[in-house]
Amino acid sequence: MINKIICTLMAATFTLSGFAQRTDGSTASLVKAEQEFAAKAAKDGVKSAFNAYIANGALVFRPNPVDAKTFYATQPDDKNLSWAPDYAQVSRSGDWGYTSGGFTVDGEKKAYGEYLSVWKSVNGRWELVIDLGAEHHKPLKQVATHFVEPKDYFKPKFGGPKQIAAGKDIILTTEKTLNATLKSYGVAAYGGFLNPDARVVFPGYEPVIGKDKIIAFYNSMVSKMSLRTVGADKASGGDLAYTYGVATIDYRTDLRESFNYVFIYERQPDYNWNLIQQVFVPAER
Structure with missing residues (x-):
């Protein structure tokens, strides 16, 4: 039943915004976008997921910074990358935030590491603008989850x-x-x-x-x-x-x-x- 609900939500998201998660200005909405991003990578492949969530002009560090759409245009659609956020924060303007957490690459030899992603609200939906990650050994300790909600709301009326x-x-x-x-x-x-x-x-x-x-x-x-x-x-x-x-x-x-x-x-x-x-x-x- 839970899987059915998740699939229904993802299908609706695709219809409205090409899998880009709607934002209400909260960190909770950004975490949800990250989780659905990871779910799409597991279901359809990493290339498909990034192509659905990245913004125009987004940068990925692989390891040098490169235009994300250019990079993923030539990548295989592997399904061996999994990740989950354990830290996230959104600006008080509700239009900018970041997530970070651990990732695992499940190949012939497993690889582990930590990632950081920066997100922006584009037409009311979260889109990825920067992504990078660094590998390390298999984690020996679990990082506590910490999601920071904006303390208030502020966005200048004039921002030319x-x-x-x-x-x-x-x-x-x-x-x-x-x-x-x-x-x-x-x-x-x-x-x-x-x-x-x-x-x-x-x-x-x-x-x-x-x-x-x-x-x-x-x-x-x-x-x-x-x-x-x-x-x-x-x-x-x-x-x-x-x-x-x-x-x-x-x-x-x-x-x-x-x-x-x-x-x-x-x-x-x-x-x-x-x-x-x-x-x-x-x-x-």
Whole structure:
């Protein structure tokens, strides 16, 4: 009976919006969209699912950023990828949010990892605009589920191109300041930019959760880190933003490596922007 209801809902969604889940501005609606996205991948294949849910101009990191529709046009429709969100949040404007959680690739040898997806409301429905994931060993511990609903609703009545550009500039300036501080003080600089409950996803490691644990994690292996921001966007509610770019990491073992990254920022009551999610994936030259 439950499966029948799910299939009926998915059929209705397809009729109305090509499987894009209707949003009411809540995190619950975004989580539902993510779950139906994963269900479609299991039923019809990963290629079909992404083609149904991605927005025009969406980026997927495979591992370098590439237009999602271009990438999936040439991919097989495998059904061996499964995932589920354990963390999600939507902006107070209700038009922008993100999800993250664990994924499994069930092939000849199972692979595991963590993903991060950024979503936007397009014509009242959630569409995927950024997606990336980093592999790690089989999880040894379960991550607690945490879905954060908007505290209130706010969307400016006037939000023209100048206002949107100004919002992006704020985030770009924040990350420029972070990068300058990293150059001056090393990874200890993150102490001034991390939320207490921030998360880091780094290839080969399960999620590192909590400011103190993240600082200890960085200090244990990173000598230097520099960031080259490529793009940024800010929710119209003014409370969430993301950046993406390339991070160059010098390890304490005298090894240098480059990573593509996506960072999620959250504005604090004092109007500073703190990091709440950082995801790194190896960059190919």
